[in-house]
Amino acid sequence: MAVAPESSPAPRYRIQVRNVGNAPVDTTVRQELPAGSSPTAISAGGRSTSAGGSSTEVTWRLRLPAHSSTTLGTALAATAPGQPLTAPACAFTGDGSRPYDCATATWQAAGAPAAEVTEAPPWRRYPVLLAGLAVLLLVSAALLWVWRRRRGRRVTAAALATSGGPEGDRGTIYPRPAVPRSARRRRTPPVWLLVGAAVVVLAGVIGTAGWTATRQVSEIDTQKQPTSGAWMGSGVTGPVGVPLRESAFEFTVYRMSCGAPGSAAKTDGGGAAPANGRRCQATVGVRNVTGDQQPWHGQLQRAYLPGGRWVSTDEPATRAANLGRDIFADPMAAGTRMVLPLVFTVDGRDPPQQLELRSGVFSAGVRVHMP
Incomplete structure (x- = not known):
């Protein structure tokens, strides 16, 4: 696929x-159109259908002989x-x-960026705030x-320099007055208590930072809420x-399709599903951009539903x-790319x-x- x-005034x-x-x-070729757009021209054999919601897709059914190729085309009318x-x-x-292969392209008229980096400013990051609070307490x-x-x-020097005689003359340290003055004792905490309190507060801050970090590690536990922080890289957000x-x-989501409510059954290869549950299948491209093999886990791939609820990948x-293949069992080799379906069971x-x-x-993820 390519x-x-x-280069045209309208998207083509x-x-x-x-x-x-x-x-x-x-093969069946499907092109996912951006939300709000509609096709104005489709090459021979293609037809436009609704993919659910506000999205539309163009579909072709082809039979390609061995070592052959064909070129398809679409033109769109954009709302913006x-x-x-x-x-x-x-x-x-x-x-x-099941996908053979996928490809994508962006028609760009104004040079707008396709994805935005959602990295929080330094003053809004929890580790920076906790470290600043600890330094402030110590100072x-x-x-x-x-x-x-x-x-x-200063108080001691002033008391020693003050005369204790009846004449009001300034005297020396010795001899002391016969009748010592009754000094009022200020009830202030000793220095060791203040320093100890500061140490306790600092330990609490460090403990809070460690607990926050532990919550990020707990992403493997699907019973806990997802975290918004990350330790490696910057969180990136973008469209399909x-x-x-x-x-x-490098992740690329090419399309998402969902069955009808109540269509998810245990006999279709998934786990236990709610009564009104359904399977949503995402076609995802994954590329290992590092020089080493990299493992990945199904429990870290999530679909977010309205209201903030989320579900992890339905691994069965x-x-x-994927025809019985466990795509998460083996690490991805360096530089390799896969296009595969990920299934989520939602209600x-x-x-x-x-x-x-x-x-x-520990990855920031995408x-x-x-649509």
Whole structure:
């Protein structure tokens, strides 16, 4: 598969499909159109259908002889002229269930960026705030200790220089007055208590920072809420069809399709599903951009539903969609790329609003907005 935008006033795309095998192939090509756009021209044999919600897709059914290729084309009418539009396309098996390959392209008229980096400013990061609070407490304790020492020295010097005789003359330290004055004792905490309190507060701050870090590690536990922080890389957000890179992987979500509510059954290869549950299958491209093999885990791939709820990958259903292959069992080799389906079991009538994909527990990951 290869998709390329054309240099035209309106969005236009060329889709090249090539059979590199030694036998004819029946394939279904689907191009996901951006939300709010509609096709104005489709090459012969294609038809436009609704993909659910506000999105539309163009579908072709092809039979490619061995070592042959064909070129398809679409032209779109955009609701916001001049804005970049991304339209990915995938070639599936004849029944449209498993992808052979996918490609994507962005028609760009104004040079707008396709993805935005959602890195929080330094003053909003929890580790920076905790470290600043700890330094502030230590500096405050040190200043208070220095001030108390200097004040104590001044008070002692003033008391020794004050005359204790009835004439009011200034005397010396010895001899002391026969009747000593009754000194009022100020009830102030000793220095060791202040320093100890500062140490306790500092230990609490360090403990809080450690607890926050532990919550990020707990992403493997699907019973806990997802975290918004990350330790490696910057969180990247983008739409469907745009390659998004995190610390180790480059993810591209090409399309998402969901069955009807109540269609998810245990017999279809997935786990236990709610009564109104359904399977949502995302076609995802994954590329290892590092020089080493990288493992990844199904529990770290999440679909976010309305209201902030989320579900992890349904690994039995994903294994069934990949012809029984456990795609998370073996690490990805350096520089390799896969296009594969990920299946999520959701409840209710609303489809997922966002996908969160990441290579590891400590990775910032990427977030893909669903149309």
